[in-house]
Amino acid sequence: LFVFSLLGVTVVLFASDRLRPDVVALLVILALILGGILPVSQAVAGFGDQLVLLIAGLFVVGEGLVRTGVAYQAGLWLTRMAGTSESRLLILLMLAVAGLGAFMSSTGVVAIFIPVVLGITARLGISPGRLMMPMAFAALFSGMLTLIATPPNLVINDALRSAGLQPFGFFDITPIGLLALALGIVYM
Structure with a gap:
């Protein structure tokens, strides 16, 4: 009953946006420890996991690209390459x-490209919505391009390895991802 109640409170907190999702997650872990459901050793075991550290590292890389101005330069390059063609801009952006x-978190990539897209659309006088959704779709498609592109790929690969099965290679899923990306670009 305690766990189901906690689950309900967690869903309400996530949906209400009263607290940041990371704070909610940590509070849930704390509640499970204090409720005697989860031992402390199990509660903190995931924080040292290679997967967690890899994902955290990818967010650091993304922030570095923003702070060093690489993201801004990417926007300038996209505008130069696209010229006045909105469709060329859309393809290049995707x-x-x-x-x-x-090669990094799709969330981080979207965070990097939001200011890029806003700058481009302001310069060209077009609605940001015309590029934002294609950008989001491209970020989703990117998860199918390499093994490290999205956490679920890493989780599945780790599960395969733990089960004694052959894990995926870094680029094993790339052909399928490229096909999905090409279809997504054509659709947009």
């Missing part, structure tokens, strides 16, 4: 987002 997203 390729750039998917290319970067293949």
Whole structure:
């Protein structure tokens, strides 16, 4: 009963946006410890996991790209390459987002490209919505390009390895991801 109640409170807190999701998650862990459901050793075991550290590292890389001005330069490059063609800009944006997203967190990539897209759309006088959704879709497609592109890929690969099965190679899923990306670009 305690766990189901905690689950309900957690869903309400996530949905209400009263607290940041990371704070809610930590409070849930604390409640499970204090409620005697989860031993402390199990509660903190995940924080030292390689997967958690890899994902945290990818967010650091993303922040570094913003702070060093690389993200701004990417916007200038996209505008130069696209010229006055909105469709060329859309294709280049989706390729750039998917290319970067293949090697770092798609959330981080979207965070990097939001200011880029807002700057581009302001300069060109077009609605940001015309590029934001294609950018988001490209970030989603990027998760199918490499093994490290999205946490679920890493989780599945780790589960395969733990089960004694052959894990995926870094680029094993790339052909399927490229096909999905190409179809997504054509659709947009």
